[in-house]
Amino acid sequence: xxxxxxxxxxxxxxxxxxxxxxxxxxxxxxxxxxxxxxxxxxxxxxxxxxxxxxxxxxxxxxxxxxxxxxxxxxxxxxxxxxxxxxxxxxxxxxxxxxxxxxxxxxxxxxxxxx
Amino acid sequence: xxxxxxxxxxxxxxxxxxxxxxxxxxxxxxxxxxxxxxxxxxxxxxxxxxxxxxxxxxxxxxxxxxxxxxxxxxxxxxxxxxxxxxxxxxxxxxxxxxxxxxxxxxxxxxxxx
Numbered sequence: 159x160x161x162x163x164x165x166x167x168x169x170x171x172x173x174x175x176x177x178x179x180x181x182x183x184x185x186x187x188x189x190x191x192x193x194x195x196x197x198x199x200x201x202x203x204x205x206x207x208x209x210x211x212x213x214x215x216x217x218x219x220x221x222x223x224x225x226x227x228x229x230x231x232x233x234x235x236x237x238x239x240x241x242x243x244x245x246x247x248x249x250x251x252x253x254x255x256x257x258x259x260x261x262x263x264x265x266x267x268x269x270x271x272x
Numbered sequence: 273x274x275x276x277x278x279x280x281x282x283x284x285x286x287x288x289x290x291x292x293x294x295x296x297x298x299x300x301x302x303x304x305x306x307x308x309x310x311x312x313x314x315x316x317x318x319x320x321x322x323x324x325x326x327x328x329x330x331x332x333x334x335x336x337x338x339x340x341x342x343x344x345x346x347x348x349x350x351x352x353x354x355x356x357x358x359x360x361x362x363x364x365x366x367x368x369x370x371x372x373x374x375x376x377x378x379x380x381x382x383x384x385x
Binding site for chain 2: 162198199200201202203206214248250257258259260261263264265266
């Protein structure tokens with residue numbers, strides 16, 4: 159049983175399209191995150207939600223809109239995709255979102271914008 | 273904000289040798305320092321962590337040391353095996369910035385059989 163699962167695993171699309179990535183965790187955690195990993199493997203936080211409430215919103219273009227229908231789900235919608243959006247996007251969760259907590263990562267969604 | 277620097281960016285060792293990866297952080301309020309291992313095609317997984325009230329922690333072949341004064345911490349892997357080959361990330365976070373870990377840029381470790 160996968161703890162943090164995200165779909166799709168691969169996403170290939172044209173510039174200008176709108177796409178969504180879904181994430182679900184079955185760990186009972188209160189906090190979920192989206193991280194972006196670029197081609198150099200750098201990991202940067204994008205958003206975090208605690209019990210459906212936005213907690214962290216890094217400097218991310220407003221074409222990216224996270225949505226959390228409940229605390230077990232955090233989806234990422236991207237409008238008007240650009241070449242620079244190509245990356246691997248990781249969903250993660252942690253028990254309460256407090257400092258000093260282990261992050262549980264999904265296996266990633268590789269987004270390729272052509 | 274917090275800045276975490278990680279060295280080296282790539283590391284190649286012979287099987288059985290030791291590997292050391294070092295990180296420095298800038299925010300003296302940081303108090304939690306995890307290390308994650310990312311295998312090809314997978315998400316990062318926590319392998320060991322240390323809190324600021326401890327100077328060293330060991331778990332079988334891996335150990336982490338923390339020097340709060342110098343603001344640096346290191347990952348030590350002994351008796352390396354080919355399955356240790358992966359990208360390793362250090363991170364730092366602090367109590368007043370709940371949930372936001374700043375990651376180092378990663379170290380690609382290759383263990384040659």
